[in-house]
Amino acid sequence: MTVIERKVMGSMQRRIGPNVVFSYALLQPFADALKLVIQEQILPSQATKRWGVIPLGPGLALSSIGVYGILFAGWSANSKYAFLGxxxxxxxxxxxxLIYSSAVLAVILLCGTFNITEILEAQQSV
Structure with missing residues (x-):
């Protein structure tokens, strides 16, 4: 199944499909997994690993939870007008x-850091 998917993706992208490992490509998923495990990880010297998982912090993720509350409140009213509202x-x-996220991202790009202490120190020079 994996080989068929890769062949279809190759034809959709107008390139040659995968090179098969075995005659019927039975070992292709295992070869892909082995390649994934063996490949070298490249990490920039100035990178902080802890920010790689959550780049903009949980604050931006948690700020959108209120949207669901309002949406479900309008839906549970059993009125089309409440739902449209x-x-x-x-x-x-x-x-x-979106505007809030853009503003936070602009501050992070201008200061060059995610650390709130360094952002506050950068504001002292303004």
Whole structure:
């Protein structure tokens, strides 16, 4: 099944499909897994590993939970007008979150760090 998927993806991307490991490509998934395990990991010298998993912090992720509350409240009212109102409110909240995320990302890019202490120190020179 993996070989068929890879052949289809290869033809969709207009390239030659995968080189098979065995005559019927029975060992292809194992060869892919072995290649994944053996390959070298490249890490930049200035990179901090702990920020690789959650680059913008849990604050941005948790800020969108309120959207679900408003959406479910409008849905549970069993009224199409309440549901449409909750959809409008949800759309507004999502658009505000995009602006908020852009502002936070701009500060992080200008300061060059995710560390809040270093961001505050960078503001002292302004």
């Amino acid at each position: 909750s959809l409008r409110s949800t759309a507004q909240m999502i658009s505000y979150e």
